Amino acid sequence: MWPDGSVHWIGGRWQLFMNEAGEPSRVVGANIDVTERKLAENALLEVNRTLKTQAALLQSREELLKIFVKNVPAGVAMFDRDMRYLQVSDRWCADYSVDxxxxxxxxxxxxxxxxxxxxxxxxxxxLEGETLGVDEDRWDRGDGTTAWVHWEIRPWRTDSGDIGGILIFAEDITHRKMMENALAEISRKLIQSQEQERTRIGRELHDDINQRLAMLAIELEQLQDNPSELHKRVQELRQHTIEISGDVQALSHELHSSKLEYLGVVAGIRSWCKEFGEHQGMEINFKTDAAAPIPLETGLTLFRILQEALHNAVEHSGVERVDVQLSEHLNEIRLTISDAGKGFDVAAARQGRGLGLASMEERVRLVNGTISIVSSPMGGTSIRIRVPRKSDRNAERAAG
Incomplete structure (x- = not known):
């Protein structure tokens, strides 16, 4: 029920994502207003009921059938045996831009x-008497465009009982198909982004942490052969252990930043930026003027986007400094991430496999926010996110 009192039908398409334990972790999807489709379906059912219950009347009175076709609130056309138009509904004319x-x-x-x-x-x-129908059928138009149609063909009969022609019921479902395809593409890119992140973490664990732990084990074993160096080497190995522990902790914060919960969103993001910069050997210049507390769910959404953006900067930009600004403006929270690095072609990146742009854009969309990505080869990158505070109730879905 809409605020104006009108009744709408909503269709949803959702995908459930599982965590490594096999448990549901988040749901991504979209709702589509399918009111026109429902009205067309109901009109089609009414047409079919009318054709069945008043078959004898319609067979003897072709003109009544024409009047019915003209006024039915669905895309319907009436043809003779030579497929000449006898009558069309207003909806048919509107759907196919004809008079x-x-x-x-x-x-x-x-x-x-x-x-x-x-x-x-x-x-x-x-025309031989069959009743036919297809829920979704592709129509490649002569002008190069593609349309999707839900259609049904039903014969009509003359006074003598002979087949006089056919009725075609057609509904243009192109917009619905475009929405479904867009959602499927978003889901594909989100899964792809998730797999890329798992690959990155797995690579860090294997190529860095695992190798350093193996070297630490070898060095500890060598102490058995050189007990005289025990005191000197223990201090070195202790320092190595502390460094490995710190890197494991930093990696764990990538997956779940408890500091956002304990310190608050602003302090937690500031602390993570400092740790990330030290770990990557780059400067993260974090500034904020946010005075009011930022809800945790919104903070988690911004934090995930910040993570993605900074990892992209490390991997692709080649810069030693990234500027991060978290601010408030009226009833809006803003996050800006910018650098003066190599930049990239935004349109090409959206079509490709990397950079996680789909993930960032989908997270922002789920909290009713907006994202602007400005970049060009050798021209630096600027990412601006705006999230209204009123969307906080939706943010938990985007923060997973």
Whole structure:
């Protein structure tokens, strides 16, 4: 129920993501307003009921059928045996950008010369008495565009009982298909981004932490052969152990930053920026003027985006300094991440496999925020996120 009192139908498409323990961790998806589709389906059901319950009347009164087709609130066209238009509904005209005066008396193939050959075959079968239908059918138009159609063909009969032609019920579902395809692409990119992050963490554990632990084990074993160096070497090995422990802790903060919970969002992000900069050997210049506490869910969303952006800067930009600014403006929280590095082609990156742009954009979308990414080869990068405080209730979905 909309605020204006109108009733709408909503369709949802969601994907459940599992963590490594096999437990549900988050759900990503989108809702689509399918009110027009439901109205068309209900109109089609009403047409079918009318055709069945009033078959005898309609067979004897062709003009009544034409009146019915003209006024039905769905995409319907009535054809004779030569596939000439006898009548069309207003919705049919609106969907296919035609006027009834332009099509009546003309054949379907004159009006739409790019109709697929398989549809012509369906028309022939309908004229032989079959009732046919397809929920989703692709139509590659002559102008290079693609349309998706839900259609049904039903024969109608004359006073004598002979087949006089066919009725075609058609609903343009192109917008719905585009939404479904866009959502599927987002889901694919999110899974891809998740796998890339797991690969990165796995590589750090194997190539760095694991190798250093192996060397530490070898050095400890060598102490058995040189007990005289025990006191000197123990201090060195202790320092190595502390360094490894610190790197493991930093890696764990990548997965879950408890500091955001214990210190608050602003202090937690400031602390993480400091640790990240020290670990990567670069300067993270963090500034903030946020006075009011930022809700944890919103903070987690911004934190995940910041992580992605800074990892991208380390891997691709080649800079030694990144500026991070967290601020408030009226009822809005803003995060800006910028550097003067190599930059990249944003359009090409969105089509590619890397940089995690889909993940950042999807997180921002889930909290009703906006994201602006400005970059060019050798021109640096600037990422600006704006999140309204009123969307905090949705942020938990984006922070996982």
């Amino acid at each position: 009834s005066s332009q099509v009546l008396g003309r054949t379907q193939y004159d009006v739409f010369p790019d109709l697929p050959q398989r549809w012509r075959e369906m028309h022939r079968r309908g």
